[in-house]
Amino acid sequence: MRRSTGWLGFVFSxxxxxxxxxxxxxxxxxxxxxNHPLHSAIAEHKKNFWRERLVPLTKNxxxxxxxxxxxxxxxxxxxxxxxxxxxxxxxxxxxFFFASEETEVDFHKLKKVLERYDFREPLFLGxxxxxxxxxxxxxxxxxxxxxxxxxxxxxxxxxxxxxxLHRAASVxxxxxxxxxIDPQYELASFLKYMSSLxxxxxxxEAPPRSNDGVLLxxxxxxxxxxxxxxxxxxxxxxxxxxxSGHAPVDLTAVWFAVKTCEKYHHARLPVLAQTWGQDxxxxxxxxxxxxxPAYFTSNxxxxxxxxxxxxxxxxxxxxxxxxxxxxxxxxxxxxxxxxRLLCDVNEIGGFSPCCLxxxxxxxxxxxxVRQLVSVLGGYSASIPTLMGEVYGYKAHLGDDGSAYVTGxxxxxxxxxxxxxxxDRDYQCPYDSYPDDMFLGLVAKQLGIHLVHSTAFHQxxxxxxxxxxxxxxxxxxxxxxxxQDPFTIYKSFLMRASSPVEDIKPIxxxxxxxxxxxxxxxTDGTKPIxxxxTGGINPIxxxxxENSKLQQRxxxx
Numbered sequence: 001m002r003r004s005t006g007w008l009g010f011v012f013s014x015x016x017x018x019x020x021x022x023x024x025x026x027x028x029x030x031x032x033x034x035n036h037p038l039h040s041a042i043a044e045h046k047k048n049f050w051r052e053r054l055v056p057l058t059k060n061x062x063x064x065x066x067x068x069x070x071x072x073x074x075x076x077x078x079x080x081x082x083x084x085x086x087x088x089x090x091x092x093x094x095x096f097f098f099a100s101e102e103t104e105v106d107f108h109k110l111k112k113v114l115e116r117y118d119f120r121e122p123l124f125l126g127x128x129x130x131x132x133x134x135x136x137x138x139x140x141x142x143x144x145x146x147x148x149x150x151x152x153x154x155x156x157x158x159x160x161x162x163x164x165l166h167r168a169a170s171v172x173x174x175x176x177x178x179x180x181i182d183p184q185y186e187l188a189s190f191l192k193y194m195s196s197l198x199x200x201x202x203x204x205e206a207p208p209r210s211n212d213g214v215l216l217x218x219x220x221x222x223x224x225x226x227x228x229x230x231x232x233x234x235x236x237x238x239x240x241x242x243x244s245g246h247a248p249v250d251l252t253a254v255w256f257a258v259k260t261c262e263k264y265h266h267a268r269l270p271v272l273a274q275t276w277g278q279d280x281x282x283x284x285x286x287x288x289x290x291x292x293p294a295y296f297t298s299n300x301x302x303x304x305x306x307x308x309x310x311x312x313x314x315x316x317x318x319x320x321x322x323x324x325x326x327x328x329x330x331x332x333x334x335x336x337x338x339x340r341l342l343c344d345v346n347e348i349g350g351f352s353p354c355c356l357x358x359x360x361x362x363x364x365x366x367x368x369v370r371q372l373v374s375v376l377g378g379y380s381a382s383i384p385t386l387m388g389e390v391y392g393y394k395a396h397l398g399d400d401g402s403a404y405v406t407g408x409x410x411x412x413x414x415x416x417x418x419x420x421x422x423d424r425d426y427q428c429p430y431d432s433y434p435d436d437m438f439l440g441l442v443a444k445q446l447g448i449h450l451v452h453s454t455a456f457h458q459x460x461x462x463x464x465x466x467x468x469x470x471x472x473x474x475x476x477x478x479x480x481x482x483q484d485p486f487t488i489y490k491s492f493l494m495r496a497s498s499p500v501e502d503i504k505p506i507x508x509x510x511x512x513x514x515x516x517x518x519x520x521x522t523d524g525t526k527p528i529x530x531x532x533t534g535g536i537n538p539i540x541x542x543x544x545e546n547s548k549l550q551q552r553x554x555x556x
Contacts, residue, residue: 024111025058026094026119028065028086032077032154033101035068036385036449038378042101043068053107063090074398077452079187080168080175081396087169094119096165100155102239109236113221114159122164124191126152128218129184135463138185150215151188153468156222157237164214168194180392180403188216225471239471249376251341255327256284257316260297260335261304268335269295271480275489279341283327286335287316308432313407313439314421321415321422328381330418332411336480339410340473340493376412379451384417386443390452393437404440408478409456411436413448420446461488 029050033043043066054062067076071089075081079098086096095114099105117123128150131143142148152158160168168191175190192213223235260269269286277284288297289304300319302312313332320330333339379385389409394401405411426442428435443450455475457464460483474492 023058024054024107025060025062026092027114028063028090028093028096029054030065030067030082030086030096030098031101031103032079032098033066033068034077034449034451036451037380037383039101039451040066040068046101050105050107057107057111063093075180075392075395075401075403077390077403078180078183078392078396080172080190081398083165083169083172087166091166094162096160096162097157098154098159099157099237102155103157104238105157106236106238109221109234113219113236117161117217119161120163121161122167122214123159123161124152124164124188124214124216125160125219125222126158126216127156127220127222127224128216129153129465129467131465133462135459137182137459137463149185149188149192150218151182151185152216153222153224154184155239156224158216158222164191171195175396176394177396178394180395180401191215224467249329249381251280251283253327253381254283254329254331254376255320255324256280256331256333256339257320258284258286258333258335258337259309259312259316260286260288262288262290262292263304264335265292265295265297268480269297271485272335275486276339276341276493280339287312302431305432308430308434310428310433310435310438311431313435314426314428317413317418318422321418328415329376330413330415332407332413333476334408334478336478336485337408337410338477338485338489338493340475376414379414381414382416383414384420384443384446384448385412385414385451386417386439386448387412387451387453387456389454389456389458390450391436391458393440402437402440402444403450404437404443405450406458407436408458410476411439413439417443417446417448420448461492 031043031046033039047064047066050064051062054064065071067082071085073081073085086093090096097110113125117125129152130148130150131138131141132148134140134143138149171194174194177186180186190213192215194213219236221234221236223238225239258269258272265288286295286297287300288295289299289302291297291299300312300315302315305312316332317330320327324330331339379387386405388405388411390403391406392401392403395403421439421442424442424446426438428438440450442448453475454468455472457474457477460477460479461469461474462483469492477488477492
């Protein structure tokens with residue numbers, strides 16, 4: 001009798017487990033895709049590829065959605081606006097799986113992962129990241145193990161159970177950040193504090209102390225790439241490396257415009273000249289508020305401003321359109337932006353499948369020429385495009401908000417985009433209006449495609465999780481303080497065979513023997529100008545006076 005009861009109990013438990021887990025047909029798959037012809041084609045390919053593998057595992061047609069399609073609201077990349085739509089259209093779903101364009105999935109292993117969790121509970125699953133020190137990107141909130149908010153690595157894939165998504169959809173009005181900077185972090189913040197937030201208390205103000213929301217559960221099978229760029233064993237998801245036969249654009253098709261001002265010539269331009277400026281020789285102009293032969297700067301005719309620099313940036317775009325007819329790409333950077341332009345032959349170790357696929361990894365397998373221009377090789381110069389690290393100003397509100405490429409990490413636009421801007425003769429509201437935000441508004445009106453790439457960075461390496469930096473090749477970082485720019489360049493951006501071996505770190509001021517730039521731009525031009533900070537940093541909060549930034553063990 002006892003044996004019979006035990007057997008019946010086992011069968012009943014198995015039945016309950018099957019009803020909890022369900023099949024993968026109970027999962028709605030959402031790929032956060034980008035509305036650019038190249039990216040949408042990649043997303044469509046992924047959708048078809050996933051469907052082929054899901055059909056044998058499901059009884060009904062699998063649901064795979066792409067966020068660049070018409071069903072998704074504007075600002076879908078901030079994630080939260082998707083919740084009401086998904087909640088309404090898929091009320092019977094048990095799980096919602098979110099992925100990036102580069103995410104790969106082993107569906108058999110994903111099903112086994114879901115067997116460990118009860119979809120009837122409010123669950124938030126993903127690969128956990130956290131800040132080890134306060135960072136400007138996250139408004140200097142407390143950091144470190146035990147204190148930091150844990151947030152998901154989007155390219156590894158992440159999941160919401162049905163009850164949590166429906167609950168989040170019902171309180172979406174409480175998701176009201178001014179700026180959309182890091183959707184991974186902002187999503188985790190919303191889900192943690194969604195029950196205690198009101199519409200006016202969201203970030204950048206300090207979060208409330210109460211915690212009656214849902215925290216991320218770390219799932220090790222939702223993987224990041226390992227040191228060799230391959231997927232770890234046992235992974236249900238991964239970010240495998242990709243290469244493509246697309247040839248890079250020639251460097252002579254690209255013009256690099258450095259925005260500077262007299263105030264920073266001596267402190268910043270020698271750093272640029274000793275780092276990535278060497279690789280851009282013949283394709284770079286230095287644009288300032290004064291003409292300075294020692295640094296080959298030229299006066300664009302716009303007075304310097306302490307921030308914003310809108311009219312100076314527009315002057316650069318007009319000059320590019322008018323004077324560089326054979327150049328197809330314009331890269332606008334600040335004088336304290338560091339770039340990676342070159343890589344070595346077969347320099348493939350550490351190449352980021354997770355992040356560079358966001359820019360489609362149209363990169364020669366031999367990695368034989370320039371990093372940035374290799375990225376551009378996959379894009380058509382005839383399709384208006386503005387590329388970089390995309391931020392938003394209330395972008396989650398759709399048409400009432402806007403997205404823009406943040407200036408510090410570099411703004412890349414092609415001739416088609418520049419032509420559209422010049423033809424309409426857009427005028428800045430005033431000289432110091434934020435240039436990157438203005439370009440975002442212009443791009444929205446003109447239908448210029450914004451392309452986000454996590455290879456571009458508005459801040460220094462210390463402001464990003466080291467685990468994400470170690471699996472990708474970065475294209476840019478911004479600012480010379482507090483981390484030494486030469487150390488950043490040598491650690492993250494410099495190719496192994498670079499001749500830049502004897503550069504010395506700098507502190508708050510350049511060494512006395514700093515030499516001016518010794519190589520002038522070509523094309524018979526004199527550079528233009530703008531202010532040292534270029535695009536504004538939209539984060540206005542600052543750390544408390546008594547707070548000390550914790551040093552990471554990998555601090556440069």
